[in-house]
Amino acid sequence: MAQTLAEKIWADHAVTELDGGATLLYIDRVFLHERTGSIALKGLEAAGRSVREPGQVFCTMDHIVDTFPGRGDETRMPGGRAFITTTREAARAAGIHLFDIGDPDQGIVHVVSPEQGIALPGTTLVCPDSHTGTVGALGALAWGIGSTEAEHAMATKTLAVNRPRQMRVSFEGTLPFGVTAKDMILALIGRHTAAGGVGYVVEFAGAAVRALEMEARFTLCNMAVEFGAFSGLVAPDEKTFAYVEGRPFAPKGALWAEALEHWQGLHSDEGARFDREIHIDAASIVPQVTWGTSPQHEIPVDGDIPDPSAEADGNRRKAMERALEYMGLSPGRPLAGTPIDAAFIGSCTNSRLSDLRAAAAVLRGRRVAEGVRAICVPGSSRVKAAAEAEGLDRVFTEAGFEWRESGCSMCFFAGGESFGRGERVITSTNRNFENRQGPGTRSHLASPATVAASALAGRIADVRDYAREGT
Amino acid sequence: MNMTPFRRHRGIAAPLVRINIDTDAIIPSREMKRVSKEGLGEGLFANWRYSDVATREENPDFVLNRGPFREASILLGGVNFGCGSSREHAVWALAVLGIRAVVAPSFGSIFYGNCVRNGILPVRLDEGAIAAMASRLEATPGGELTIDLPGQVLIADDGSEYAFDIDATDKEMLLEGLDQIALTLRHDDAIHAFMARDREARPWIYSLPSPRTPGS
Numbered sequence: 001m002a003q004t005l006a007e008k009i010w011a012d013h014a015v016t017e018l019d020g021g022a023t024l025l026y027i028d029r030v031f032l033h034e035r036t037g038s039i040a041l042k043g044l045e046a047a048g049r050s051v052r053e054p055g056q057v058f059c060t061m062d063h064i065v066d067t068f069p070g071r072g073d074e075t076r077m078p079g080g081r082a083f084i085t086t087t088r089e090a091a092r093a094a095g096i097h098l099f100d101i102g103d104p105d106q107g108i109v110h111v112v113s114p115e116q117g118i119a120l121p122g123t124t125l126v127c128p129d130s131h132t133g134t135v136g137a138l139g140a141l142a143w144g145i146g147s148t149e150a151e152h153a154m155a156t157k158t159l160a161v162n163r164p165r166q167m168r169v170s171f172e173g174t175l176p177f178g179v180t181a182k183d184m185i186l187a188l189i190g191r192h193t194a195a196g197g198v199g200y201v202v203e204f205a206g207a208a209v210r211a212l213e214m215e216a217r218f219t220l221c222n223m224a225v226e227f228g229a230f231s232g233l234v235a236p237d238e239k240t241f242a243y244v245e246g247r248p249f250a251p252k253g254a255l256w257a258e259a260l261e262h263w264q265g266l267h268s269d270e271g272a273r274f275d276r277e278i279h280i281d282a283a284s285i286v287p288q289v290t291w292g293t294s295p296q297h298e299i300p301v302d303g304d305i306p307d308p309s310a311e312a313d314g315n316r317r318k319a320m321e322r323a324l325e326y327m328g329l330s331p332g333r334p335l336a337g338t339p340i341d342a343a344f345i346g347s348c349t350n351s352r353l354s355d356l357r358a359a360a361a362v363l364r365g366r367r368v369a370e371g372v373r374a375i376c377v378p379g380s381s382r383v384k385a386a387a388e389a390e391g392l393d394r395v396f397t398e399a400g401f402e403w404r405e406s407g408c409s410m411c412f413f414a415g416g417e418s419f420g421r422g423e424r425v426i427t428s429t430n431r432n433f434e435n436r437q438g439p440g441t442r443s444h445l446a447s448p449a450t451v452a453a454s455a456l457a458g459r460i461a462d463v464r465d466y467a468r469e470g471t
Numbered sequence: 472m473n474m475t476p477f478r479r480h481r482g483i484a485a486p487l488v489r490i491n492i493d494t495d496a497i498i499p500s501r502e503m504k505r506v507s508k509e510g511l512g513e514g515l516f517a518n519w520r521y522s523d524v525a526t527r528e529e530n531p532d533f534v535l536n537r538g539p540f541r542e543a544s545i546l547l548g549g550v551n552f553g554c555g556s557s558r559e560h561a562v563w564a565l566a567v568l569g570i571r572a573v574v575a576p577s578f579g580s581i582f583y584g585n586c587v588r589n590g591i592l593p594v595r596l597d598e599g600a601i602a603a604m605a606s607r608l609e610a611t612p613g614g615e616l617t618i619d620l621p622g623q624v625l626i627a628d629d630g631s632e633y634a635f636d637i638d639a640t641d642k643e644m645l646l647e648g649l650d651q652i653a654l655t656l657r658h659d660d661a662i663h664a665f666m667a668r669d670r671e672a673r674p675w676i677y678s679l680p681s682p683r684t685p686g687s
Contacts, residue, residue, distance in 0.1 A: 012673075015665045016658055020640025024658055026665055028676050036558065038506045049652065055679050079504045086506045097682040123676065130557040130581055146559035146585040147508075148651075156655045158662055162638050194491050195551035198577050228551055230580050251675035259675040294491045315549050315598070319490045413500035431555060433495045435518045 002269035004166050005235050006201045009141040009266070013124050015158055022160040027153045028123040029056055032096075033109050034087040035063035036128035040150035041090035051154045054095040058118055059087065061101050062108045066415030067377050067404040071101065077416030094154075105248075107380020107406040110134035110222065110348040114214075115380055117247025121236040121263040126153050131348045131430065132231075133224045137217035138244065139236030139266045141201070144225060164230040165199050165275040168268070170206035173282040178464040180358070181216035182350060182428070182447035184208070185223040186288040188280065190298040197229030200276065203268060204234050208282035214243040215352040222349045223430050226295040235267040287463050290432045290445040291335050292323030297432070299335060301450065301462045307331035326434055327442045328422070336460050341423040342373040343455035344437075345401075345448050347411040350428035351379030355448040356387050359428075360395040362452035362466050368400035369458025375402045377409040401455075412436055426454040474590035476648030480571045481617040482544030484628075485534050486605035492548055493555030494582060498564045511560050512567030535568070539613035547605050548575035550598065553582025562589045572618050574601060574625065587641045590648060592618060594625060594635050604628065620646060 003011070013026040032040060037059050044051065051057055064083040066075040073084045084101070091098040099106040105116060110131050113119040119135035119142060126132060130144040145153070153159050171184055189196070202224050204217075212220065217234050224232025234240075241260060244250050251259045290298040291305050297320070299306065308320035308331065324331060329338070345351065345359050356378065368374045376396045378384035384406055387393055393403045408414035411429040418438030419425050425443050428451050432443040444460060453466035502514025513527070515535075522530040529536045535543065546565075552575035553561060562585040565573070572592040586593045604627050608614045614628035620642065625633045644651060655662075670677055 016661045018640055018658075020643050021638055022640040024655065024661070026662075026669065035503070039508065039559075042506060043508075047652075055682055056676075057682075077501075083506055095682055120675075122673075128557055128559070130555060144557040144581050146557055146562070146581060146588065148559060148588045149584060152652050152655065155652050156659075156662060157666070158655060158658075160640055160651065160655065162640065194554060195577055198551065198580065226554075228554060228577075228579070249679055251678060255675040255678055259673075262673065296491070314602075315488065315490045322489070412495070416501075418501075431493070431495070433493045433555060435499060436495050439518065439524065 002271040002273070004268045004272045004274065005139065005203055005233060005266060006141060006166060009122055009124065010163070012122065018160055022162050024158050025124060025161050026158055027126055029058070029118055029125040030150065030153050031109050031113055031118070031125065031127040032057070032059040032150065033063045033129060034061050034065070034083045036147045037150065038083050038087040038090060040128055040147040040154065041094055042086065043147065044151045044154060045090065045093065049155045051094045051096060052157045057094070057096040057154055058099070059091050059096055060099040060106060060109050060112050061087065062407045063414050065101055065407050066417070067407040067409045069405060071405055073101065075415050077413065080416055104381050104385065107382065108348045108351065108408055110218070111352060111379035111383065114138060114218065115247070115382055117244055117250030120244060120250065120259070121240060122266050126150070126159065130225045131222050133229070134218050134222040134348055136224070136231050136233035137214065137221040138240055139233060139263070141231060141233065143231040164201040166273070167197065167200040167202045167276045167278070168274045169202055169204050169278045169280065171204070171208035171280050171282045172206045173208060174211070175208055175282045175285065178287055178449065178467050179285050180447040180449065181212055181219040183285050183288045184282070185220050186290065186295065186298045186445065187285045189223070189227050189295045190288065192227070192278065194226060194294050194296040195228045197224060197227035200229050202227065202229045202232045204232060209234060210237065213354060214239055215354040218352065219349055223295065226430055236263055287447060287450050289335055289450065289460055291327065291329060292320065293326055293432055293434050294319065294323070295430070295432065295445060297323055298445070301336055301460070303335065305329050305331050305333050305335050336462055338424065338460045340372060340426050340454055340459055342419055342425040343368070343451050344375050344410050344425055344427040344429065345451050346375070346377030346379070346409050347429040348379065349430040350448045351377060351383065353383050353386050355428065356383070356392050359448040359452040360392045362449050362463065363399040363456065364395050366399055366456050368455045372455055372458050374400055374455045375404065375410065377404040378406050381406050410437055426451050426460060474648045477571065477590055477592045477620055477645040479617065479619045480544065481615055482571065483539055483542050483613055484545040484547055484604070484608055484616045485540040485543035486547045486608050487534050488547055488549045488601060488605045490549040491551045491554055494553055494558050494561040494579070495555055497553065497561035498558060503558065503560050508563045511564035515564040515568055537612065544569050544571045545616050545618070546570055546573045547601050547608070548573055550576045552578050554579035557581045559585045562586055562591055566591060576601065587644055588651065590645065592620060592645055594618060596625065596633055596635055600633050
């Protein structure tokens with residue numbers, strides 16, 4: 001019978017079918033970080049259980065650690081140091097691999113995991129972090145879980161999972177100039193809501209997805225959870241295999257050849273049945289920016305802030321009214337041109353080398369507007385080193401950006417830092433929730449290039465006015 | 472660790488019917504102060520519940536600060552309740568405040584799983600039914616709902632009954648209050664058999680460099 005990609009990976013990992021209807025799935029890799037992973041490791045220890053395959057469990061420091069140059073275990077977050085030291089001690093006791101502070105391979109979990117070749121095509125990978133679906137871009141089945149489930153995955157090498165429904169989102173055609181994977185996923189969520197994917201595993205397909213480089217595919221899958229999906233994934237192809245080959249934890253030699261042969265079959269079969277299909281014309285997408293407090297509150301950068309009175313659904317209307325009040329915006333006005341206080345480039349969504357290059361292409365030789373605080377936080381220490389090797393750090397700092405060590409940083413409260421009350425921030429992150437980036441902080445999600453252009457303008461700007469064709 | 476089983480519960484329900492209530496709202500990052508599942512009650516809905524988070528001065532308009540709703544053990548929510556971050560702290564914080572069930576049209580999937588693993592029953596119910604109950608509860612605070620898990624039925628304050636669906640595995644976990652690791656280890660032979668087969672089928676999964684931990 002014709003199968004979807006997700007069904008194939010599911011079948012490859014089905015240990016047994018449970019009486020209740022869930023499947024006991026084999027978990028290839030577990031990744032942890034110091035905020036939720038520390039609790040999972042301690043919980044396991046308290047229950048007198050051990051990690052079944054420590055060699056297949058990994059941990060990084062990203063959620064609590066600060067990102068100032070010269071950092072150590074101290075952080076501005078009250079009580080933060082205990083998360084770091086507890087994680088280190090628990091990782092050592094469990095015998096798992098830790099990407100610690102100061103390690104040249106440290107970074108944000110979903111950046112490190114593919115960068116190191118830990119997430120591979122066809123694998124199952126879980127992490128007590130909602131953006132784990134990021135690595136589905138490799139053709140893996142990867143999803144976020146709670147700390148209790150992380151204990152379960154480590155102790156048993158399995159998880160009991162209810163089978164999600166199957167959705168395919170096809171982006172056909174070609175993306176216009178200045179439009180990125182971030183704009184694709186925001187457009188999807190804007191059109192189909194933040195709950196549009198609830199209960200589904202979503203395969204991203206179509207010519208515009210195949211045309212994306214690997215790093216952009218990570219961005220696309222990263223925000224599948226903001227669409228409400230169990231996870232997102234992309235069928236692996238030659239770009240995927242070229243990306244994975246030679247990475248530290250990727251298979252080598254004869255095992256590489258064997259793995260590659262297996263991976264060639266990882267695609268949805270002709271005639272595979274999807275419970276839902278969505279088609280989007282890539283040419284119809286323009287740079288997107290959010291105006292409200294849910295990723296579904298997004299519009300084209302050249303659009304007007306929507307009027308709640310035009311919304312028929314009462315609960316959605318109330319959410320829009322509440323969001324406008326929180327954001328300090330009025331309906332019917334253009335969003336572009338709204339003055340900003342800060343610009344942030346970072347997070348598991350958009351902090352990879354290609355993201356930094358895209359922002360740097362806009363910033364090169366220009367200066368951030370007076371009074372705008374601008375920060376760039378590379379996704380991993382490797383990304384930071386690679387960016388510095390090609391001089392991108394200087395482009396950022398000469399433009400007036402702070403250049404930081406790697407971590408989650410001001411995507412939320414990582415390192416104990418946040419933006420101020422009422423401050424308006426254009427940000428390459430994934431969540432514009434109330435108070436997410438600081439108490440009363442107003443967040444506008446956008447692509448790194450749009451963030452860069454807005455930082456220069458001092459107001460929400462259309463990157464197409466700033467980007468240079470051919471760069 | 473075993474959790475409190477959920478069979479039948481009757482309690483005051485509080486309406487918090489907003490769409491897309493995210494786990495950052497349920498427990499903000501800055502309220503997760505220790506490497507612990509404990510002590511999270513104070514941080515629950517901190518940005519909504521307090522007019523001044525620093526002094527913990529209560530916001531009198533927030534539903535859980537109003538009269539009988541202080542004793543609520545059931546929350547009525549909107550579409551996509553518990554979306555966002557995977558933080559299980561959201562569920563631990565709800566449990567401290569005595570919340571036993573959350574009723575919403577749909578849930579963030581990680582939050583849903585976290586509820587089930589901590590003895591909180593997530594009930595998926597039609598948006599219209601929730602709206603009707605919410606407006607009655609707003610008009611007459613203190614109304615009680617009864618939720619019967621074996622029968623999969625919610626009995627509203629006015630006596631109307633609503634059937635709800637739940638996956639059998641989740642239902643069993645809640646009914647028995649069982650530790651899922653212990654349940655799974657009943658299948659340990661199958662897990663070992665799978666691993667033996669899998670080592671042959673996908674040897675590259677098992678060929679990894681030795682773990683590197685500082686100080687080890």
